[in-house]
Amino acid sequence: MFPYPSAEGLHVGNVYAFTGADIYGRFMAMQGKAVFEPMGFDAFGIHSENFAIKQGIHPRELTARNVKRFRETQLQRIGNRFCWNHEIQTTDPAYYKWTQWIFLQLFKAGLAVRKKAAVNWCPSCKTVLADEQVISGECERCNTIVIQRELEQWFFKITQYAQKLLDNLERLDWSEKVKTAQRNWIGRDEIDGTVQYHLRDWLISRQRYWGPPIPIIYCDRCGIVPVPEEQLPVQLPETENWLPQGTGNSPLADIPEFVNTTCPGCGGAARRETDVSDNFLDSAWYFLRYPCCDRADVPFDSAITAKWLPVDMYIGGAEHSVLHLLYSRFITMVLHDLGHIPFEEPFRRFRAHGLLTKQGGKMSKSKGNVVNPDGYIEEYGADTLRTYLMFLGPYDQGGDFCDRGIAGIRRFLDRVYQWVSKHKNTLQPNSPDLASQRRLHQTIHKISEDMQSLKYNTAIAALMSYFNVLQSKLSIAEVELKSYLLMLAPFAPHVTEELWQQLGESGSIHQQTFPQFEPEFLITEQVTVAVQINGRTRTTITVSPQASQQEAIAIARQTKAVQWYLKNQELGRVVYVPGRVINFVT
Template sequence: MYDFKKIEKKWQEYYEKENPYKVDLEKAEKPFYNLMMFPYPSASGLHIGNMYSFIGSDVYGRYMRLKGYDVFEPIGFDAFGIHSENYALKVGEHPARLTPKSIKYFRDEQLKKIGNIFDWQSEVNTSDPEYYKWTQWIFVKLYKAGLAEKRVSKVNWCPSCKTVLADEQVIDGKCERCSTEITKREMSQWFFKITKYADKLLENLDWLDWTEITKNIQRSWIGKSKGATIRFKVEGTDQVIEVFTTRPDTIYGVTYLVLAPEHKMTRSLVKEDQFDVFERFLETVSKMDEATRTSIKREKNGIFTGSYAIHPLTGERLPIWIGDYVLVEYGTGAVMAVPAHDERDYVFAKKYGLEIKQVIECDPEQLPFTEYGIMINSGPHTGWRSEEFIEKVGEIHESMTPTVNYHLHDWCVSRQRYWGPPIPIIYCDTCGTVPVPEEDLPVLLPETDDYIPDGSGLSPLARNSEFVNTTCPKCGGPAKRETDVSDNFLDSAWYFLRYISPHNDKEPYEPELAKKWLPVDMYIGGNEHANLHLMYSRFITMALHDMGLLHFEEPFKSFRGHGLIIKDGQKMSKSKGNIVNPNHYFVTHGVDALRTYLMFMGNFLEGGDFRDSGMDAIRRFLNRVWDVANMPEGETPLELKIKMAETVEKVKYSIENIKYNTAVAAIMEFVNEALKFDRIEKQLVVDLAKLLSPFAPFISEEIFEMKGGKGGVLNAGFPSGYDEYLKLANVEIPVQINGRIRGKIKVSQGASQEVVLSALKDDPKISKYLEGKVIRKIIYVPDKIINLILS
């Protein structure tokens, strides 16, 4: 049994002192940028989910180092923002004093112990003026490019966090940070015009090497919808109600219109005798979140305005209603109600006794029927296919215009908190809105004990007259500073750029190093940031690219979104008391055991169930590895060399495809096989250490050194020289006949189609399916599967 405490301490100190895997960014010949999501220092320590992500990313980086790449694996701290500030308030400390202590604990007691090949000399801290100077610089650049503007808008307000939230920070109507139900407020806020990049953000997803689930989350959030804008005149007035619909083919089925209560036209449409009812209705709706209002299951409520619109194609009078299920932020804030072919409209019409007119052919019992089909009861267009009408909608009537709509809204970046970068804008009565000159950055966050938000809608900085009152950089007259700070997701939207030049006080990143190292080669992290950090990083990169400040428009060549960990079959939460503290296992089982178990307990991209029994099993496995490493040296049997050849290939394939659990399983199989013998060649032990080193670095370093290795196991190269043994290895190939698996056959690796076909014909259990049949087609994927099409 190996002494993991002694060995791990030894190698942790070695990593700290020698930094054996540090990369010279200027001299590197084979650059590979391996990025992981940096943590919020906003709690008592990193939990097991953080470690899962960091270690999973490091496994890939270590593998690429073994393959001969100069791997740059930086780390830092997302230290500004609501996460760190709320934690400080919770424990009763000032965020400016608590955050450095949290960072020190995260760095020294956790991150430096887990064996990752971090480049600590490139560490960044978003709350450091050296960093947020450039966050403010980006804000100014966006402002000058016309991509940042301040405007009055209804925004998401978290009553608990006492700040505005971006749409992406509201999950099911609740604050993504504290789960408090959000409300709506009309406020003047700064927005970044991310919607200008909606098409580019969507189009590039087609070629990005990203996890498909992540791309689909972004596609859904961007929400591009093709349809038509249809204009309905309000009876007896010059007013026109515009409606966006993806189903203009159902235009003849419109029996009423519904406006959002907040729509700019509602007050002018509501008749005098209904005004008191309208005001009470508006007050009720203001207390509802978006998820509740748009839920299909919830009962829909509305009031009739007393006004009518005119159907543009038929001239019919259409009653105009106000409904709580229509949102002013989406589309035009008004819908044409087609109850026969829309579920929400159908429920609403049934409740209020409104007309239901079928215009798509189907069994009336199927209503509401929401599929495309043949148009009926549609005047001259009866008999048309839905798709045909939609395609020609721009030619049918002047009231209808082909339109593309998006779910994506501009990014609200104003935050009414203290702990963040002050927005670098000055307001002057003479000159108007003036960005802080770049040479005057950073606008320092003032030190103050008056930092707790009061819920008024104003930042705590608004109470600091010394900060607020300043001089206009244009005219020299008296002026006032913007008192909101920027969203912490702006801090993290560009941090990968700063890593390459963390100490440069002249520019945010060095252009030559950016050309050499960027975009990021591999980024591994959680899918929960698909609509936040990842989307914002893409936008900032595209904007800087269009300004000529970056040579690329997508920040991350490859992204892999990993799964979540549960504990003993349940989601981890403080209320259940099943949060896993990794530090505990550093002591009881060792870092190597924890790393290896986290990567073995399930498919990394899907997550897994953390169980103590699994940790015990991995501890026993590492003891067996130690036993193999200490076996007497001697000639190795051919079959063990063949097994090593297979293991090398399996580990290579598994890591490259982020199937870490199968890589560990392959190493386990080799170890079990090796223990059947009484001696082993030194080279096989060295190669075992190399294969294990991405998962269990410390025991691997010890074994590598024990066998005469120098300079670190990752610098010794990935195992090679097994090609001749690989040819002798057998593989099991599934045999599929007419779409069904009928068995498996064993053949030598790389066997030709003819050899495989001969082997399956010799197998009595498989050959019986060929009797009396003719092979019409053969599809053979070497070493993977053979598919026969028979007739």
């Protein structure tokens, strides 16, 4: 999920989210997949504008400054494989041209309507809010008590898709808590045979400055007229009077050169819509733009879209369950039904990561518990921070950030570096002994399974455990050392890349194939089982711990001792304690 470029910059909770997604992307690339990890900035909206108001800086200037800080001093240093030549910004006219185009497609389909209604009004933000942006009666941005006002506003008819949004959840490979949140929000009820839903139409009008102008023109003769597509984008005008008015009108209403225009229908005098659209519309389709952001003539190229979309794996916060994730599904369904894209669900798989807390509370500037990652990257390196964050707890549950253990992760990576440097010129070319091969392939299997299911903390624990085994060996086989670096690479991309080069390997370690386990080596070493006749031990056999009773009995009956003692005896029953004893009772 692309971030708001706030002036505070990324905190470690953001790095936690991005690192977990990147590790999965790196792992899949090493499985031979073509992997595309783009990045962008969700830079329009109330959040950015409110901070600009607080700082007394124009949001256009502040946003550009914040984006630069995010990109160049933070995101480019955390070790993610972002595809920067496909970066998008929602404030770029080349992007919001197509946000406006999407509005027009809904308008032409009768799914975007203007109506007078009682709406949620935030007295502090001085704008209307969608139902989904009101949490326990308060504005989700500033926690001000929300009041009701009668205003004419633009709505998207998401209610027409309520049943499809509900039905499709059954076939989505998503975190169950997110699916449950959407089911509850859509809220289907049947009262006297009539189907009703809790879901209400999506209110998208905002009486603010910092957003894409809604592409509508009002004409006394023609009524409500859509801006012709060839005239997009309707650019957000430059103005120094951008503060919210609180009157129910956007600051754009006070810019005559913007408001006054010509009707595309009759050519007469007309007025532009002065509300801007909610920034959740910007983010409801951004994943469609990433692969085709270099195309100025279309919002998305059909061939490229068919190759890369829908998204194979989406990782983000569960707090977006009934905002971004629900809106994205709706917009995707509409574009599919209008024939613009060949799929109706945007994300094949969605996994909600856990919340990273500080002293038990969600990180927020108001609480004063936001942790800036920059100092940790400076002191310990990005690899250490990445590995430490993933080791805090299960990725889908999060954990409480406490930096007491980060030095231990740095020592672990230092030991790996020193160990490789020590053995790089004395590696044994032959395969290791059977016990070593078993341990190697069991580790590969364990880590592969954990990576696939985002159980990063247990994968790191397995890496540490296996490293202790390798350190205790007198000689190291080449396959053991290289396999270890390849398994560590998604977590610590910088140090493993350097060590790979020290080994004299050509090409990046991240373009190599992840080690593959061989099933025959997953069988644990055999165990010794006592063989008894009427309770007295007469011999022993060795079997796999997984051996069935039938297999163990068959092996035991082949021994000379059992054959001799059972000769001319009538066998009553056989007792088998797996891995310990077989007792033949005559």
